[in-house]
Amino acid sequence: MDKLWAPWRMEYIRAKKEVNDGCIFCIKSEEDKDRENLVLYRGDQSFILMNLYPYNNGHLMVCPYAHVETTQLLNKDCMSEIMELTDKAMAIFSKRMNAQGFNFGANIGIAGGAGIAEHIHFHILPRWIGDTNFMPVVGHTKVMVDGLLETYDKLKIEFDKLN
Secondary structure, eight states: EEESSSSHHHHHHHHHHHHHHHHHHHHHSSSSHHHHTTTEESSSSSSEOOSOOOTTTTTEEEEEEEEOOOOOSHHHHHHHHHHHHHHHHHHHHHHHHHOOOEEEEEOTTTTTSSTTTTTEEEEEEEEEETTTTTHHSSSSHHHHOOOOHHHHHHHHHHTTTTO
């Protein structure tokens, strides 16, 4: 699929994948560079960050601080917080970006399509009627209408109100 505007995708595709660099989710959760790392919110058990290589505008991830591969290894408080933060994120998308629907889920394990299988994370994708219009179907092209930091700044205002 061609991209009209998604310069960060090629950077990801061409980047050398280092096995020993450490877990990107653990690194981002420990650093104090939220805007640079696209971290929108920090809870007690998990945090919300934007996907650096989004499939749709506003593509978020809810990630536990615990470095585990499966939901079975998360405690009940963490699972509860992930669902609560997901619900709040969807409400923010509806309010701030007029989202009309959502895709929510996790790719668990390499066979399940996880790009980072060693640290479970949940994806939230806001959707709008017509966002799968003729461009991706006929033209094999996805249009991204806003930049990562512009979207971050819009959403961060609302996530800051959760504290």
